[in-house]
Amino acid sequence: MYQLISATPSPYARKVRIALIEKGIPFELRTEVPWHGDTATPAYNPLQKLPVLVLPSGAGIYESRFILEWLEVKHPEPPLLPDTKEDVLAARQVEVIADGICDAVVLLFFERQREAPSEPWIARQRRKVEGGVRALAERAEAADGGFLVAGRFGLADIAAGTALRYLAVRFAEFDWAAEYPALAAMSARLESRPSFAATTPVPQAITEKVV
Ligand SMILES: N[C@@H](CCC(=O)N[C@@H](CS)C(=O)NCC(=O)O)C(=O)O
Known part of the structure; x- marks a missing residue:
């Protein structure tokens, strides 16, 4: 299953959470404070920010825009991008x-x-x-x-x-x-x-x- 490294106020993480829910993709929410020294983000994202979508392989997909792009390719239905x-x-x-x-x-x-x-x-x-x-x-x-x-x-x-x-x-x-x-x-x-x-x-x- 996917894991999403997220923070409760983060609008960037919220975009991804909403997209995952709208597409019906199950995921485990891993809530962090990205500004604290114990954040796991550096293990997955060289830019040390969340959201990070952690794949079952352990690889991290990061940056909210790119994650949404990635989801659209890997899980096209229902589409979140328009047709034209x-x-x-x-x-x-x-x-x-x-x-x-x-x-x-x-x-x-x-x-x-x-x-x-x-x-x-x-x-x-x-x-x-x-x-x-x-x-x-x-x-x-x-x-x-x-x-x-x-x-x-x-x-x-x-x-x-x-x-x-x-x-x-x-x-x-x-x-x-x-x-x-x-x-x-x-x-x-x-x-x-x-x-x-x-x-x-x-x-x-x-x-x-x-x-
Ligand atoms: N452009 C990035 C922005 C992500 C971002 O700024 N995340 C904040 C949390 S809301 C963060 O992790 N900041 C930690 C830092 O910049 O060190 C995206 O869309 O994912």
């Missing part, structure tokens, strides 16, 4: 935006833990988060109550939904839902799907010094 090349590009563009939001939130989260956080750095990350959410909102408005790409649930919804819910965990002061009602409605619909409801992000205590 244009729609695949649209879905991947949403994933770029969603991952970019999460990357900026991670930078912001750790900057705030420094003794003297840099306000220009924080403002720069905030702009990325706000710009990314605005770009998702435009797509949600165009989708008019449906899924983000090609009218079918898939990668774009997984990426956007996990990024948006991560904001509540790490950047709750940004009330994006008040600003973008169509996006908020889309997020709520996604969170009620069984694969989302089973993977609601939960903060983790990071007890070792990171920055």
